[in-house]
Amino acid sequence: MSKAQHIIIVASDLSGYMAAAYLARMLPASDYEFTLVRAGELRAAALFGVAHPDLRRFNKTLQINEVDFITTCNATFRLGVTVSGFGKAPYKRTFSQYGVPIDGAGFYDALLANNHSPHPADLEQYNLPAAMIQAGKFTLPADSSKPILSDFDYGYCFDTRSYAEMLCECTMRFGVKIIDSPSVRLDADNTHVILDDDRVLQADLIVDATASQTNVQRESWQDQMPFSSYTVSHSDGGPKSLSLAPELRAGADIVSLSYDLQHSTTKVTFGQSGDIEFRPGRAATAWTGNVVRLGLSAMTLFPVDANLTQIAQIDIERLVELFPPNLSAPIEREEYNRRTSEFYDRMRDFASLHLKTARTQGDIWDRLSAMALPLDAAYKLSLFSACGRIAVLDEESILKDSWHAMLLGHDIIPARASRMAMNVTAAQLDANLKRLSDFISRAVSAMPSQEDFIARHCPAPNRTSR
Amino acid sequence: MTDLAVKKIVIVGGGTAGWMSAAALSSIMGNSVDVHLVESEAIGTVGVGEATIPQIQLFNKLLGFDENEFIRTTQATFKLGIEFVNWGKIGDSYIHPFGKFGVDMDGIRFHHHWLRSRAMGNTSPVGDYCLQVKAAYSQKFQRPENIPGSPISNIDYAFQFDAGLYAKFMRVHAEKSGCKRTEGRIVTANQDAQNGHVTSVVLEDGREIEGDFFIDCSGFFGLLISKALGNGYVDWTKWLPCDRAAAIPCKKVADALPYTRATAKEAGWQWRIPLQHRTGNGYVYCSKFIDDDAALNSLMDDIDGAPLADPKMIKFTTGHRTKFWDKNVLSLGLAAGFMEPLESTSIHMIQTGLSRLMTVFPDKTFNDADLHHYNAETLQEYESVRDFLVLHYSATQRDDTPFWRHCQQMDIPDTLKRKLEYYKQNARIHRANDELFTETSWFAVMNGQNIMPARYHPIANQLSKDTFMARMDELHSVISKSSDYMPGHEDYIAKHCKAQEETFS
Numbered sequence: 001m002s003k004a005q006h007i008i009i010v011a012s013d014l015s016g017y018m019a020a021a022y023l024a025r026m027l028p029a030s031d032y033e034f035t036l037v038r039a040g041e042l043r044a045a046a047l048f049g050v051a052h053p054d055l056r057r058f059n060k061t062l063q064i065n066e067v068d069f070i071t072t073c074n075a076t077f078r079l080g081v082t083v084s085g086f087g088k089a090p091y092k093r094t095f096s097q098y099g100v101p102i103d104g105a106g107f108y109d110a111l112l113a114n115n116h117s118p119h120p121a122d123l124e125q126y127n128l129p130a131a132m133i134q135a136g137k138f139t140l141p142a143d144s145s146k147p148i149l150s151d152f153d154y155g156y157c158f159d160t161r162s163y164a165e166m167l168c169e170c171t172m173r174f175g176v177k178i179i180d181s182p183s184v185r186l187d188a189d190n191t192h193v194i195l196d197d198d199r200v201l202q203a204d205l206i207v208d209a210t211a212s213q214t215n216v217q218r219e220s221w222q223d224q225m226p227f228s229s230y231t232v233s234h235s236d237g238g239p240k241s242l243s244l245a246p247e248l249r250a251g252a253d254i255v256s257l258s259y260d261l262q263h264s265t266t267k268v269t270f271g272q273s274g275d276i277e278f279r280p281g282r283a284a285t286a287w288t289g290n291v292v293r294l295g296l297s298a299m300t301l302f303p304v305d306a307n308l309t310q311i312a313q314i315d316i317e318r319l320v321e322l323f324p325p326n327l328s329a330p331i332e333r334e335e336y337n338r339r340t341s342e343f344y345d346r347m348r349d350f351a352s353l354h355l356k357t358a359r360t361q362g363d364i365w366d367r368l369s370a371m372a373l374p375l376d377a378a379y380k381l382s383l384f385s386a387c388g389r390i391a392v393l394d395e396e397s398i399l400k401d402s403w404h405a406m407l408l409g410h411d412i413i414p415a416r417a418s419r420m421a422m423n424v425t426a427a428q429l430d431a432n433l434k435r436l437s438d439f440i441s442r443a444v445s446a447m448p449s450q451e452d453f454i455a456r457h458c459p460a461p462n463r464t465s466r
Numbered sequence: 467m468t469d470l471a472v473k474k475i476v477i478v479g480g481g482t483a484g485w486m487s488a489a490a491l492s493s494i495m496g497n498s499v500d501v502h503l504v505e506s507e508a509i510g511t512v513g514v515g516e517a518t519i520p521q522i523q524l525f526n527k528l529l530g531f532d533e534n535e536f537i538r539t540t541q542a543t544f545k546l547g548i549e550f551v552n553w554g555k556i557g558d559s560y561i562h563p564f565g566k567f568g569v570d571m572d573g574i575r576f577h578h579h580w581l582r583s584r585a586m587g588n589t590s591p592v593g594d595y596c597l598q599v600k601a602a603y604s605q606k607f608q609r610p611e612n613i614p615g616s617p618i619s620n621i622d623y624a625f626q627f628d629a630g631l632y633a634k635f636m637r638v639h640a641e642k643s644g645c646k647r648t649e650g651r652i653v654t655a656n657q658d659a660q661n662g663h664v665t666s667v668v669l670e671d672g673r674e675i676e677g678d679f680f681i682d683c684s685g686f687f688g689l690l691i692s693k694a695l696g697n698g699y700v701d702w703t704k705w706l707p708c709d710r711a712a713a714i715p716c717k718k719v720a721d722a723l724p725y726t727r728a729t730a731k732e733a734g735w736q737w738r739i740p741l742q743h744r745t746g747n748g749y750v751y752c753s754k755f756i757d758d759d760a761a762l763n764s765l766m767d768d769i770d771g772a773p774l775a776d777p778k779m780i781k782f783t784t785g786h787r788t789k790f791w792d793k794n795v796l797s798l799g800l801a802a803g804f805m806e807p808l809e810s811t812s813i814h815m816i817q818t819g820l821s822r823l824m825t826v827f828p829d830k831t832f833n834d835a836d837l838h839h840y841n842a843e844t845l846q847e848y849e850s851v852r853d854f855l856v857l858h859y860s861a862t863q864r865d866d867t868p869f870w871r872h873c874q875q876m877d878i879p880d881t882l883k884r885k886l887e888y889y890k891q892n893a894r895i896h897r898a899n900d901e902l903f904t905e906t907s908w909f910a911v912m913n914g915q916n917i918m919p920a921r922y923h924p925i926a927n928q929l930s931k932d933t934f935m936a937r938m939d940e941l942h943s944v945i946s947k948s949s950d951y952m953p954g955h956e957d958y959i960a961k962h963c964k965a966q967e968e969t970f971s
Contacts, residue, residue: 026573027925027928028924030927061573321574323924324892325892325921325922325923325924331891331892332894335888335894335896383835386835391839394900418827419498420824422497
């Protein structure tokens with residue numbers, strides 16, 4: 001390569017800051033030049049403030065120390081999500097499996113075969129992180145391989161603006177030039193970026209993380225996710241117990257997502273009359289010409305799994321994995337788009353099934369339950385209803401166990417269990433359940449509370465949230 | 467729920483597929499289901515010495531086999547990969563190993579780094595960075611040993627064994643777990659007048675065997691899936707033109723190699739599978755380009771020991787049944803489809819068929835969701851294996867015979883075209899749907915058959931030139947040292963799992 005190629009990242013939501021840091025870390029400085037354009041105030045900050053365990057890998061690659069991250073970002077630990085108002089009882093989805101296989105049969109199959117309730121609300125004592133959320137206890141997964149104790153995983157709830165600042169420090173360390181420009185225009189042929197002082201920057205590749213949904217043809221998901229706006233409220237916390245999982249709660253015509261940081265609580269309420277517009281859907285094509293869309297400009301998803309940060313990360317990692325040596329008309333673009341669309345559609349399937357199968361009362365829910373599902377989602381539902389199997393499709397990142405917990409939590413019970421479970425007797429099942437719940441309750445009672453754990457290892461200075 | 471449960475499974479045919487099914491089903495579900503196998507000794511089986519891939523270890527484990535006992539009773543040897551000779555050009559050779567090349571660095575595959583080093587003048591073939599390749603050529607073998615950080619802790623391997631003995635080994639296991647066996651030739655099947663489901667099979671002597679669920683392992687003939695239920699066959703000969711094989715075992719004349727060899731010849735290719743007690747050989751060819759006599763002569767010219775039996779001639783059509791599972795009949799093995807054993811996939815596909823069946827095991831309603839799931843996944847697997855096999859033929863520079871000229875010009879599936887195009891530009895390997903063959907496998911064959919990409923991943927340039935070359939040198943020497951450390955293949959067998967002279971038969 002004779003001359004360095006220029007990559008511009010235009011950031012309005014968190015995905016742009018993540019992309020700038022990661023691309024500059026991964027691509028050789030000798031061959032690329034980077035500019036991060038900070039386009040105004042961080043948008044949708046509250047929606048990105050919940051992270052899956054994947055973010056730990058991301059931070060590690062960027063050499064961001066975990067304790068620095070937690071103390072700077074006012075972060076708490078996250079073990080899953082608590083879902084209320086969707087099924088007959090609140091239940092938890094965690095980042096690890098419920099139960100253990102019994103005599104070669106899957107846990108749920110063994111329950112079904114013995115007429116034991118498979119509803120996750122009735123199974124919290126068989127899932128270590130669910131029991132930890134319930135008890136407010138936290139410790140790190142064991143580092144050597146110990147069954148159950150090393151098998152769970154955690155993410156964070158964190159302050160997005162502080163994280164964006166940390167990422168800016170990284171980008172500077174990796175040699176990225178930062179420009180502030182409250183408004184930014186892309187020209188029609190997408191080869192340069194026009195700043196608000198009318199300066200023009202030429203680029204070989206533009207990462208559009210502007211959260212704008214108008215530049216490109218979109219596929220709307222408004223029928224499947226009929227919430228057109230949201231409001232955000234923050235409250236500064238006094239001394240109180242910190243939740244280990246955000247709560248997703250369904251009401252008659254709203255859905256809310258709330259989560260704790262060390263010194264504040266954030267609540268996002270989705271409905272029809274909020275002050276911020278929300279338009280679920282995705283760009284028909286994420287990468288056109290030399291513009292790659294990321295974050296909300298690529299896809300806006302109703303966050304039933306609280307995973308917008310994870311989605312941005314997976315997109316960025318995919319972009320790096322497929323990064324073309326030659327940016328003019330690269331063959332990787334088509335592949336990136338194919339995989340990205342598949343990935344988005346799997347997220348859509350999960351969210352639309354999540355909303356459609358809710359047992360909540362209200363007009364919006366009646367309409368949802370009559371809604372036609374996307375084909376792949378319908379197939380998943382019919383297969384699960386018949387025999388309890390989850391059809392895992394290409395590019396799927398939703399955990400199999402999340403599917404199980406969601407469908408069973410919404411009272412969809414498979415017509416029959418796998419035949420592999422027929423040999424599991426009631427006595428065998430009971431003995432296994434007892435052993436497991438004893439083990440888990442002993443383990444949890446030995447753990448410190450999350451508050452104590454944080455106080456000891458990673459307390460954030462108390463400041464007012466912004 | 468209980469009255470809908472399948473109570474009796476009838477397996478039709480007792481070759482490799484039949485007895486593998488019987489062993490798996492009776493040991494996993496024997497308590498709740500009767501498993502019954504019908505076979506006729508008058509009908510031969512096709513099995514001629516089989517090479518496998520590492521996934522077979524899972525199957526052995528599931529059924530609780532002791533690996534050393536399994537090796538002793540089937541006269542097995544260990545297998546680290548497949549050597550392909552004369553495929554790109556005459557005189558070429560490469561090994562497709564059961565293990566990765568090098569180590570991934572900066573989150574990208576090693577092959578990009580190797581391509582960078584090559585552009586910088588490195589002349590070491592990529593096989594020098596893979597323990598399996600190095601060990602295979604040096605006739606070394608051992609099972610993985612827990613040495614942290616060493617490639618020796620991570621040795622993937624499979625087996626080469628006698629398929630006849632393997633079927634017998636499965637039979638012993640199946641019968642121990644309660645599988646019943648009936649000797650007899652099946653002449654017809656009875657079907658339910660309403661829904662067409664098979665209700666029983668009828669033997670030559672008039673006996674009738676009823677069942678709820680039938681597994682058709684009757685070979686190419688497809689007694690139930692095709693003859694009774696009328697399922698057609700999708701012919702893939704236009705992509706994989708070979709349609710015959712001649713097979714012959716010969717005397718072992720040297721130490722058994724820890725790998726299978728596939729040598730490209732005038733109108734197809736010849737396998738060489740070294741076992742403990744003999745060597746299996748066979749010529750897979752295309753009858754349009756060579757006649758049977760000439761093929762047989764060519765086979766006999768290229769075996770290295772005295773023949774131990776008469777040659778066996780096999781005719782086949784590459785392809786698959788339109789439905790692998792229809793109504794209450796599931797087909798496995800050759801009844802489901804055929805692909806030449808170039809990448810040792812036949813036994814593996816029986817195994818994945820069985821594991822897929824276990825996850826969606828039906829009740830008597832045989833509902834569409836289960837069948838659809840099974841058929842769609844199986845088809846996907848067949849197509850991905852097909853593409854990988856076609857690659858070996860289409861990525862050739864040979865033009866010395868009409869057969870190879872045909873292969874060079876042959877149309878290939880679009881999915882494969884796309885993969886090739888993708889690799890040729892920037893050394894990308896696209897792996898869809900968790901397909902069987904990994905990026906390592908695709909790279910091994912494309913690189914081994916001289917396809918050179920125009921560029922490689924930009925991240926491979928991340929390390930400075932000196933640091934990078936030092937790392938490559940270090941990797942190279944770790945692989946050599948590790949291979950030196952390993953014992954010889956024959957020595958390892960002698961110490962752990964030597965077969966007795968007489969095996970049970």
